[in-house]
Amino acid sequence: MSPESALDHVPVSVTPLEQFEQYLRRRGRRNTVQRRVVLDCVFRAHDHFDVDRLIEKLPRRGQPKYVSRPTIYRTLAEFVDAGLLRKFELGGRAVYELNYGYPDHDHLYCQGCQSLIEFQSDALVALRDAVAAQHRFRVTGHRLMITGLCAECQSGARRRPRRQPRS
Amino acid sequence: MSPESALDHVPVSVTPLEQFEQYLRRRGRRNTVQRRVVLDCVFRAHDHFDVDRLIEKLPRRGQPKYVSRPTIYRTLAEFVDAGLLRKFELGGRAVYELNYGYPDHDHLYCQGCQSLIEFQSDALVALRDAVAAQHRFRVTGHRLMITGLCAECQSGARRRPRRQPRS
DNA sequence: TTGCGTGCAAAAGGTTTGCATAAAT
DNA sequence: ATTTATGCAAACCTTTTGCACGCAA
Numbered sequence: 427m428s429p430e431s432a433l434d435h436v437p438v439s440v441t442p443l444e445q446f447e448q449y450l451r452r453r454g455r456r457n458t459v460q461r462r463v464v465l466d467c468v469f470r471a472h473d474h475f476d477v478d479r480l481i482e483k484l485p486r487r488g489q490p491k492y493v494s495r496p497t498i499y500r501t502l503a504e505f506v507d508a509g510l511l512r513k514f515e516l517g518g519r520a521v522y523e524l525n526y527g528y529p530d531h532d533h534l535y536c537q538g539c540q541s542l543i544e545f546q547s548d549a550l551v552a553l554r555d556a557v558a559a560q561h562r563f564r565v566t567g568h569r570l571m572i573t574g575l576c577a578e579c580q581s582g583a584r585r586r587p588r589r590q591p592r593s
Numbered sequence: 594m595s596p597e598s599a600l601d602h603v604p605v606s607v608t609p610l611e612q613f614e615q616y617l618r619r620r621g622r623r624n625t626v627q628r629r630v631v632l633d634c635v636f637r638a639h640d641h642f643d644v645d646r647l648i649e650k651l652p653r654r655g656q657p658k659y660v661s662r663p664t665i666y667r668t669l670a671e672f673v674d675a676g677l678l679r680k681f682e683l684g685g686r687a688v689y690e691l692n693y694g695y696p697d698h699d700h701l702y703c704q705g706c707q708s709l710i711e712f713q714s715d716a717l718v719a720l721r722d723a724v725a726a727q728h729r730f731r732v733t734g735h736r737l738m739i740t741g742l743c744a745e746c747q748s749g750a751r752r753r754p755r756r757q758p759r760s
Numbered sequence: 761t762t763g764c765g766t767g768c769a770a771a772a773g774g775t776t777t778g779c780a781t782a783a784a785t
Numbered sequence: 786a787t788t789t790a791t792g793c794a795a796a797c798c799t800t801t802t803g804c805a806c807g808c809a810a
Contacts, residue, residue: 456764456809477799487767494767499800515682518775519799534730545724553720554739557712562744563701570737572721577729623784623789644774654792661792666775685800686774766807776797783790 442469442510442526449508460493464501468511474523474542476516477502514569516542532570538579609636609677609693616675627660631668635678641690641709643683644669681736683709699737705746 446465450457467483468475477498484498485491493501502522505511512525516535521542532550534543550570558565607615613632617624634650635642644665651665652658660668669689672678679692683702688709699717701710717737725732 458765458809460766496801497766515685518682518685534725534728536730537733543728543730545728547720547724549720553714553716554737557714558701558739558741561701561710561712562747563703563710563739563741564747565739565741566704567741568737568739570721570735572725572730572732572735574725574730574732574734580729580731625784625790627791663776664791772801
């Protein structure tokens, strides 16, 4: 181990909250109660979630730390912009996932139980870059979704049916 | 060539129309003017398209072969079901593409001019199947979208700006 | 005190549905 | 004669926006 690696390896020297506060300060924007409440909830336990699932976990209207739906949308967009979350679409809804220290990854989507299984593949990134190079295309990102049935749903009927996607 | 390959290799022995008519007959459903009009328009020249772009090419309300928007949505869903089209989402909108004799393919999406560039990669399919196998996942399909800037948009400003996606 | 941020209500945008009528079988 | 399909209008669902008020700096 080289001397500087001691610094590199400090595990979580910058928390999401700190990173977001820096983001706000850099832009002269304000550190409000609502932003803190949403951030706290998002980074408490979620992996990926949609807006409705997030709202279920937040205080309801009338309660102490209520955050309105428009503000939630606005705040999540800021988190994406600040690099804390990534956003994608699934069945006509926006889905967010943590982007905090994670390496990029992609998903297997089970059509039986609607669960998302993450995987990471360097080979995929290499393949992506090779394809892009062939087309003189400058890559900023990618999204791969493999659809099918997870191991659980292959044996036995579907379980944990969640919500019917629209499409 | 074996004798039966003569049959297999007849290039386009089943047109989209014929395939769709079979699909309808099999289900005891009706071969209507509207279904024929939409099918004809879809398979005339389009590669991928969204509903609004399709409607632009169809007769307007009041004209001879007008097809209403709900019927267009219903008909496109049938085409997908019949295996003639594939559907995916891009920026909150449904996008359809021909699935008629095509091999599966994926897309580069240019954020400058909103164009979709197709590519086909066996290596990707192999990689997909390998990943799935590792997770004991049964694949039914996949969708890879590589985002970035096409060659044209890298040199010079963006051109052909179409419509702002919502997300 | 100076705006940025919030909640509310309403709009927007894309897609779906209920229903009476029209058309295919 | 039946029964499916269509067009219209309206509903739906998710997300965004206008605006007056409230709160952070």
